[in-house]
Amino acid sequence: QSSVTLYGRVNTTVENQKVNNGSRTWVVQNNSSRFGLKGTEDIGGGLKASFNLESGFNSDTGAAASTFWGREAWVQLAGSFGAIRLGNITPESYFATADYVSMHNHDTGPSSDALYGGPFLNKNKVMYMLPAMGGFSMSVAMTAGEKVVKNGTDIGANYDAGPMHLGFGYSKQGAQSQWAARGLFEMGPVTLGGYFQRNDLGATTQNIWRLAGMYASGASEFHVNLGAANKGPKAGQWTLGYNYNLSKRTKVYTYYTKYDLNKDTAAADAEFSSLAFGVRHNF
Amino acid sequence: QSSVTLYGRVNTTVENQKVNNGSRTWVVQNNSSRFGLKGTEDIGGGLKASFNLESGFNSDTGAAASTFWGREAWVQLAGSFGAIRLGNITPESYFATADYVSMHNHDTGPSSDALYGGPFLNKNKVMYMLPAMGGFSMSVAMTAGEKVVKNGTDIGANYDAGPMHLGFGYSKQGAQSQWAARGLFEMGPVTLGGYFQRNDLGATTQNIWRLAGMYASGASEFHVNLGAANKGPKAGQWTLGYNYNLSKRTKVYTYYTKYDLNKDTAAADAEFSSLAFGVRHNF
Amino acid sequence: QSSVTLYGRVNTTVENQKVNNGSRTWVVQNNSSRFGLKGTEDIGGGLKASFNLESGFNSDTGAAASTFWGREAWVQLAGSFGAIRLGNITPESYFATADYVSMHNHDTGPSSDALYGGPFLNKNKVMYMLPAMGGFSMSVAMTAGEKVVKNGTDIGANYDAGPMHLGFGYSKQGAQSQWAARGLFEMGPVTLGGYFQRNDLGATTQNIWRLAGMYASGASEFHVNLGAANKGPKAGQWTLGYNYNLSKRTKVYTYYTKYDLNKDTAAADAEFSSLAFGVRHNF
Numbered sequence: 001q002s003s004v005t006l007y008g009r010v011n012t013t014v015e016n017q018k019v020n021n022g023s024r025t026w027v028v029q030n031n032s033s034r035f036g037l038k039g040t041e042d043i044g045g046g047l048k049a050s051f052n053l054e055s056g057f058n059s060d061t062g063a064a065a066s067t068f069w070g071r072e073a074w075v076q077l078a079g080s081f082g083a084i085r086l087g088n089i090t091p092e093s094y095f096a097t098a099d100y101v102s103m104h105n106h107d108t109g110p111s112s113d114a115l116y117g118g119p120f121l122n123k124n125k126v127m128y129m130l131p132a133m134g135g136f137s138m139s140v141a142m143t144a145g146e147k148v149v150k151n152g153t154d155i156g157a158n159y160d161a162g163p164m165h166l167g168f169g170y171s172k173q174g175a176q177s178q179w180a181a182r183g184l185f186e187m188g189p190v191t192l193g194g195y196f197q198r199n200d201l202g203a204t205t206q207n208i209w210r211l212a213g214m215y216a217s218g219a220s221e222f223h224v225n226l227g228a229a230n231k232g233p234k235a236g237q238w239t240l241g242y243n244y245n246l247s248k249r250t251k252v253y254t255y256y257t258k259y260d261l262n263k264d265t266a267a268a269d270a271e272f273s274s275l276a277f278g279v280r281h282n283f
Numbered sequence: 284q285s286s287v288t289l290y291g292r293v294n295t296t297v298e299n300q301k302v303n304n305g306s307r308t309w310v311v312q313n314n315s316s317r318f319g320l321k322g323t324e325d326i327g328g329g330l331k332a333s334f335n336l337e338s339g340f341n342s343d344t345g346a347a348a349s350t351f352w353g354r355e356a357w358v359q360l361a362g363s364f365g366a367i368r369l370g371n372i373t374p375e376s377y378f379a380t381a382d383y384v385s386m387h388n389h390d391t392g393p394s395s396d397a398l399y400g401g402p403f404l405n406k407n408k409v410m411y412m413l414p415a416m417g418g419f420s421m422s423v424a425m426t427a428g429e430k431v432v433k434n435g436t437d438i439g440a441n442y443d444a445g446p447m448h449l450g451f452g453y454s455k456q457g458a459q460s461q462w463a464a465r466g467l468f469e470m471g472p473v474t475l476g477g478y479f480q481r482n483d484l485g486a487t488t489q490n491i492w493r494l495a496g497m498y499a500s501g502a503s504e505f506h507v508n509l510g511a512a513n514k515g516p517k518a519g520q521w522t523l524g525y526n527y528n529l530s531k532r533t534k535v536y537t538y539y540t541k542y543d544l545n546k547d548t549a550a551a552d553a554e555f556s557s558l559a560f561g562v563r564h565n566f
Numbered sequence: 567q568s569s570v571t572l573y574g575r576v577n578t579t580v581e582n583q584k585v586n587n588g589s590r591t592w593v594v595q596n597n598s599s600r601f602g603l604k605g606t607e608d609i610g611g612g613l614k615a616s617f618n619l620e621s622g623f624n625s626d627t628g629a630a631a632s633t634f635w636g637r638e639a640w641v642q643l644a645g646s647f648g649a650i651r652l653g654n655i656t657p658e659s660y661f662a663t664a665d666y667v668s669m670h671n672h673d674t675g676p677s678s679d680a681l682y683g684g685p686f687l688n689k690n691k692v693m694y695m696l697p698a699m700g701g702f703s704m705s706v707a708m709t710a711g712e713k714v715v716k717n718g719t720d721i722g723a724n725y726d727a728g729p730m731h732l733g734f735g736y737s738k739q740g741a742q743s744q745w746a747a748r749g750l751f752e753m754g755p756v757t758l759g760g761y762f763q764r765n766d767l768g769a770t771t772q773n774i775w776r777l778a779g780m781y782a783s784g785a786s787e788f789h790v791n792l793g794a795a796n797k798g799p800k801a802g803q804w805t806l807g808y809n810y811n812l813s814k815r816t817k818v819y820t821y822y823t824k825y826d827l828n829k830d831t832a833a834a835d836a837e838f839s840s841l842a843f844g845v846r847h848n849f
Binding site for chain 2: 573576577578588591592594599601623624625627629630634812815816818844846849
């Protein structure tokens with residue numbers, strides 16, 4: 001009857017991984033594969049109704065995510081007033097910051113950002129999006145704790161001006177809160193991005209940095225991605241990556257990634273490294 | 284290859300709820316959201332094969348229903364003989380009665396019928412539908428208990444004559460059974476409906492009443508819905524609702540609903556009330 | 567945006583079953599119902615990217631399989647070099663042998679092959695398919711045990727020459743391995759097939775035989791299917807079936823099936839028989 005779009009991403013790597021002092025092992029690994037349904041109804045008078053259901057799955061084992069439509073499950077009304085979205089929604093504070101600069105593999109899988117932290121609120125959400133103003137867009141969301149958890153707030157903002165792309169995210173739940181500021185700059189074949197996050201865990205406050213660079217040449221992309229947290233505990237992560245875009249929808253890629261999530265101890269208790277070869281196919 | 288239709292409903296409210304003597308809380312609430320796949324093959328000679336898979340999900344949290352295709356999972360052969368349907372099927376006894384008169388929000392969510400009772404048989408089912416005769420249609424279904432539960436029977440019947448719509452439902456499983464008779468009448472802008480149910484729980488027998496009225500004016504619908512059970516325990520429920528149909532597929536709405544499912548005790552142990560604001564989008 | 571194909575099979579029987587010395591019971595039964603999403607992108611230069619997600623479900627109860635995309639969840643790149651497939655993949659060793667000769671109801675449900683054994687490897691898989699050479703095709707797959715189970719190997723090969731269809735399967739995981747050789751021959755209205763499997767369980771080695779015959783006449787198919795295992799324990803199974811193809815997509819059918827999975831004891835402790843009537847609809 002109506003036009004529903006089926007879409008998704010299958011993103012799978014074969015990796016040689018080392019966890020702490022364990023022996024290196026070959027594994028097949030999912031990198032945030034997903035599929036979804038979405039659609040928009042043009043109601044007229046500038047009004048549009050839309051919905052999105054999005055489900056994560058493990059492309060290595062076939063298992064669905066523990067919450068089936070855990071990525072997105074919402075209905076939205078949009079008009080000149082902006083838009084109201086209700087339901088389960090991946091935080092805009094995240095899309096505006098950590099996700100935005102993760103260029104080498106869309107912040108998925110073993111090389112995804114292991115440091116970005118703070119309240120990550122998606123369930124029981126009411127989100128209001130301001131009407132787009134020039135290059136500026138912003139959303140504010142409230143999450144209902146429903147007497148089970150604390151109520152929360154999530155804010156995401158983006159500003160695009162030619163080659164400059166700025167973003168800001170804020171989220172708060174109970175005594176915990178975080179904010180992050182992001183920039184990304186396109187300079188011909190080179191793109192540089194990064195964010196700074198201040199993550200208030202209550203007892204301590206973390207500073208988290210992330211820098212990402214891409215050099216694109218034809219179908220090739222060369223990537224570097226670096227991150228660090230100053231405490232809580234002190235941590236570091238880096239990734240070198242290479243993507244070859246077979247088409248807009250399909251790429252083959254490789255990366256080497258390494259992190260230590262607890263540099264405060266000499267023990268190898270939170271270390272990980274991996275050499276990966278993968279295929280990502282969007283549909 | 285073949286033509287499969289994807290369809291669904293996202294129906295989400297923001298509600299201010301009060302449970303017993305608890306404090307009022309804002310919650311985001313699912314109202315029987317669902318998605319499904321269906322299709323029909325015209326085999327020729329008057330024969331048609333069809334299927335339906337329908338899955339409930341929580342539009343507030345993204346969780347799938349505990350039985351994924353718990354709403355519908357069936358295959359059907361239809362011809363001049365009527366139709367045979369096999370599988371998991373929402374009872375026709377329910378569609379013909381309680382569901383039919385629940386006009387304000389399709390018997391979904393916190394304002395759904397909290398009193399309608401009796402065996403609700405959907406799994407392991409063989410259903411036979413008689414050929415439509417004038418305005419009369421009827422189905423008889425058997426559910427296999429498979430040595431785990433008792434076998435069951437489910438019957439639904441409908442009769443439509445112009446503005447008059449009558450229905451009957453019966454279900455039985457072991458010592459429990461229920462029957463209900465329903466009427467719905469269209470009188471210009473006003474629609475009035477109701478059912479009476481006799482629910483034999485074995486030890487006691489409940490009488491359950493439901494009355495529903497709608498006044499429609501342009502895109503607006505004003506609703507009232509009242510229900511009562513005389514014992515088992517004694518209970519009452521009422522809802523006032525207002526729908527504004529933005530289109531055939533999309534409405535915004537509000538309702539106030541209240542029930543007490545145990546009027547036999549003075550304690551507030553089964554009371555609930557809610558003021559809701561919502562969006563329902565069919566796709 | 568892209569073209570995704572939704573497909574599936576609803577295959578449901580009503581059966582009169584007897585388990586060991588229990589009384590006969592009517593049940594509604596799923597026979598490997600499934601639905602899936604698949605798509606192929608023509609990248610150009612002879613290269614194609616494709617994906618497949620396939621989910622089993624119980625058409626009698628509506629329950630999804632315990633692993634949602636447990637049948638298939640993979641991404642593939644194919645070219646003149648053959649094809650590489652990554653993810654969760656039903657073993658080609660099985661498709662080339664036991665599945666291939668199960669003509670009466672596609673190796674599904676209560677009459678599916680209860681004897682075929684050995685490592686059945688689907689998760690965490692890297693599969694390479696050789697380019698097709700005449701009627702010969704072959705695939706080799708490795709499964710990563712990921713320090714949880716042993717690594718494994720799965721090989722499937724097929725050779726088609728007119729009415730003759732040969733196949734071979736091999737799988738190995740740790741100390742267990744199996745190989746099977748299959749033949750299937752089309753002789754006008756008669757098709758005869760079978761396989762021999764050698765299943766090395768470590769302590770013992772099973773020999774398993776399967777023979778299947780079909781006589782087709784118009785829309786009718788008459789089937790016989792026989793299997794035996796010589797030990798581990800000694801077992802036997804047979805099925806008589808009749809299919810009436812209403813169309814290419816839809817059939818009605820009946821079968822009688824019986825097995826004893828432990829002929830080494832006189833006790834009826836692994837016996838089963840069933841008389842089934844069903845509908846299978848592909849979409």
